[in-house]
Amino acid sequence: MRLLYTIILCVILLAANQNKIPTRKIIDVHFHARKFSDFANPPPPNPITGKIPKWKNDKEVIEMMLATLKNNNVVKVITAGSLTTIQDFQMADPERFIPSLGYPDMENNPLPDTASFIRNFREKKFLVFGELGLQYVGKTLADAELEPYLAICERLGIPVALHTGMSFPNTTYTCCPKFRTSLGNPQLIEEVLVRHPKMKIQLMHMGFPYLQETKAILNVYPQVYADIAVIDWTRPAAEFYSYLKSFIEGGFGKRIMYGSDQMAWEDAIPLSIKNVENAPFLTEEQKQDIFYNNAARFYNIK
Numbered sequence: 001m002r003l004l005y006t007i008i009l010c011v012i013l014l015a016a017n018q019n020k021i022p023t024r025k026i027i028d029v030h031f032h033a034r035k036f037s038d039f040a041n042p043p044p045p046n047p048i049t050g051k052i053p054k055w056k057n058d059k060e061v062i063e064m065m066l067a068t069l070k071n072n073n074v075v076k077v078i079t080a081g082s083l084t085t086i087q088d089f090q091m092a093d094p095e096r097f098i099p100s101l102g103y104p105d106m107e108n109n110p111l112p113d114t115a116s117f118i119r120n121f122r123e124k125k126f127l128v129f130g131e132l133g134l135q136y137v138g139k140t141l142a143d144a145e146l147e148p149y150l151a152i153c154e155r156l157g158i159p160v161a162l163h164t165g166m167s168f169p170n171t172t173y174t175c176c177p178k179f180r181t182s183l184g185n186p187q188l189i190e191e192v193l194v195r196h197p198k199m200k201i202q203l204m205h206m207g208f209p210y211l212q213e214t215k216a217i218l219n220v221y222p223q224v225y226a227d228i229a230v231i232d233w234t235r236p237a238a239e240f241y242s243y244l245k246s247f248i249e250g251g252f253g254k255r256i257m258y259g260s261d262q263m264a265w266e267d268a269i270p271l272s273i274k275n276v277e278n279a280p281f282l283t284e285e286q287k288q289d290i291f292y293n294n295a296a297r298f299y300n301i302k
């Protein structure tokens with residue numbers, strides 16, 4: 001009888017352990033606030049898992065994303081979108097979602113004038129400027145349109161998050177005729193870094209696949225951080241690992257931040273976390289830096 005009790009207890013403990021929320025606290029520095037209407041109905045399947053999102057309205061998009069974040073212990077989320085979408089997400093969980101003004105956004109809003117930009121920041125309607133998807137409209141951060149905003153960001157300490165690297169197949173032939181792969185080269189922002197030495201900047205997607213160019217920028221400009229979003233779940237694991245490993249070996253492990261770039265698919269979050277956890281060359285300390293410490297330092301998260 002005692003043996004039976006022991007077996008039952010073991011089974012219960014095992015089951016409880018499997019449902020346990022993971023203990024590692026995570027910051028996602030690359031997350032998109034989206035509306036139901038931003039996508040086709042039904043939404044497209046996740047290109048890697050094939051899973052089709054089940055949400056049916058704006059409220060369900062937020063609820064399902066929030067549930068996934070909670071289940072994976074993602075405690076802070078830099079949440080990019082238009083002023084209205086980031087507000088909707090922030091209201092759902094003000095402690096978790098940190099609003100970030102995206103440009104261009106899904107609604108094709110123009111940039112606010114500089115006075116409104118400053119006012120919105122002071123009113124905490126956004127705290128970060130990005131994702132700046134300038135490459136999709138044929139621009140870079142060096143474009144004259146951005147210059148007054150970058151000067152403000154430098155002066156007020158607003159972190160800037162820039163899309164770098166590449167995009168999905170056929171981007172130029174579908175959504176974005178002005179998109180060019182060459183505009184994703186992080187070296188194109190070098191003059192901006194020279195003009196604004198105190199500006200905090202995050203190279204989104206870690207410049208993938210511009211390995212040497214991204215390393216050159218990180219090496220010379222210590223204020224520059226990088227996130228591994230999207231490449232941590234859409235690229236073949238061997239390719240992602242070899243890219244990430246090269247930065248770790250280069251000594252940049254204190255400036256690499258976890259991001260999901262989940263877009264429409266909440267299952268991108270656990271998938272990208274798993275891929276980083278399973279990276280065979282990362283030490284526990286390096287994982288902790290990537291998942292939390294580096295972003296906490298960059299974004300002043302206490």
Ligand SMILES: [Zn+2]
Pocket residue numbers: 131163164204205261
């Ligand atoms: Zn991006």
